[in-house]
Amino acid sequence: MSTDSANNRDRSASTRERLLAAAVEAFATSGFAGTTTRDIASRAGMSPAAVYVHHATKEDLLFEISRRGHQSAVEIIEGASRRSQDPVVRVRTMVEEFSRWHAVNSRVGRIVQYEFDALTPEHRAEIAEYRRAIEALMREALEAGVEAGVMTVSDTKGTSLALLSLSIDLVRWYHPGGSTTPDDIAALHGELAVRMVGATA
Known part of the structure; x- marks a missing residue:
């Protein structure tokens, strides 16, 4: 070349x-x-x-932003899920890292989470695959915790969505530079996650 x-x-x-x-x-x-x-x-x-x-279009820009954002989020969740075999630590870490990512990247997070319907059907289908992958990782961690007898969760699918929502919804109100840092949010959400799953260890 x-x-x-x-x-x-x-x-x-x-x-x-x-x-x-x-x-x-x-x-x-x-x-x-x-x-x-x-x-x-x-x-x-x-x-x-x-x-x-x-x-080619304004929507193409939105899709590229959304695709990159979701790929990054999947990598964060996958990395967090591999850090420990302890289901409780695994869930806490996944929620902490997912929340930290959304706080650090709050502007991108707001776009990828709340402009989903503006994507074309084909692009929505691709982004939905990333979302299902994230949900599946969280659900697997909950199922491992229930099987090990260290969590009390009657609905793993619903609980996985609730845990992920802790991170996703913060982009509605979080603004960088305030008194609450991404680490503060991560620690709080990690603690809330442990309580939500009724962890016994």
Whole structure:
């Protein structure tokens, strides 16, 4: 590959990232419906026409933000679930890390959680797969706890959704820079999770 080709590819990738960052800011501020392609282009310091060189539609930008956000969340949950074989520690850690991620990435989290319906059916189906994977990991940890006799959970599916909601819903009210830190939220939610599952160890 020539140096010119490599430089052009690097510039193209850099431009795509600028547009995605601008879209995050715009969607987080005005919502998907309230944001125009012109808004995104302006935040990125580009012309509206330039957006379409890299993304076919505004929805494509939303999907890419959502896809990346969900992939990152899946990695966080998977990593947390592998840290311990103790079901109680596993659930606590998963909730802590999931909450910390949503606090640190609250703007992206707000977009990926609350603009789901703005995606096309095909894109919603792909994002739904990531969500099912996250829920399945939490449900497996609860089932392990019940089987080991260290948790009291009558509905593992419903409880897994409730535990994940602790993390997901914080993006509605959390704002970085306040007196409550991501670590504070993670510790609180981890403790609440242990109480919610009736842990005995």
